[in-house]
Amino acid sequence: MQSPEADQSHSRATLTLAVSRAGFRITDARRAIIDLILTRDGAFDSSDLIADARRRKLVVGRATIFRMLDVLADLGAIERIDLPNGAHSYVRCLGSRHHHHLVCTNCQRSSDVEDGGIADLVVAMAQSAGYVLEHHRLELFGICPSCQGRSRDK
């Protein structure tokens, strides 16, 4: 396993480029927030990032973090998900193809999963109710491999 920074599918550079290509300027704040997100593992919160920033003594306004989360969500670099308790969180998206997220209810770690034909299925379901489907959201919650092992010890 390599350090998170060495990941190539979502390196600092790749993300920065994507942001720039989308017509946004590259600023210190944006670079910092991208770093904060890249060093996160699993689902995170706006308040997680704010705490991380404070811990690292970065000068990044709260509002800027919210703004950047919006930008990255629009670019598809992260996705807004809703934890079972109703809290809003984000997960990093590794691929760019349509997919969904599987989140560990214990440690918040997350994996991307293929849509696996669900997209077609739900369009058909909607159609049979007379709706024209625009968008679907599928979120999976369970226990990740490493948390399963840990609970066996108990």
Next chain:
Amino acid sequence: MQSPEADQSHSRATLTLAVSRAGFRITDARRAIIDLILTRDGAFDSSDLIADARRRKLVVGRATIFRMLDVLADLGAIERIDLPNGAHSYVRCLGSRHHHHLVCTNCQRSSDVEDGGIADLVVAMAQSAGYVLEHHRLELFGICPSCQGRSRDK
């Protein structure tokens, strides 16, 4: 089509009974909130109910509405869903079997849809990532039949 009050699967009486059977007392506030919910069509908000109550000059505290929404969600009479814009809403559940909701992005009307084998599919998907699935959430957003007709006029 009958008036919403005449619906038998979720009449005032059925819901009240369910609440009572679950060990909760039947109070004026609870009856009132059940009524408010039953006269709602489609996805609604805590603030919708609060506004409805105020409009009808009912004396029901804000906190009580939140508390009752929790109770009804636990009983499976309503489900918490997340609109695409991130807002928390609720929809009434008509059946008691496992199902999902289809919400019109234009008028908020909602329909229940069968799970249609998705439950099994997602368990398998999670398994192949090594997770033990606990819970899944599927939300469908589209345009309902009546809003489709209306947009054609434009």
Next chain:
DNA sequence: CGTCAATTGAGACACAGTCTCGACAAGCGG
């Protein structure tokens, strides 16, 4: 470099949802 619009951080704000608390009343057993 100089220009200029995009972006920033600070802080006020709007609002959802929670909590506490004394008053009240549902439901039960007598």
Next chain:
DNA sequence: CCGCTTGTCGAGACTGTGTCTCAATTGACG
């Protein structure tokens, strides 16, 4: 039918999330 017990109530304080405004700053481009 009447009290008792205890769950529930409404009011209002409180917490935390997310938005907005605004003056100051700073990227990007030439």
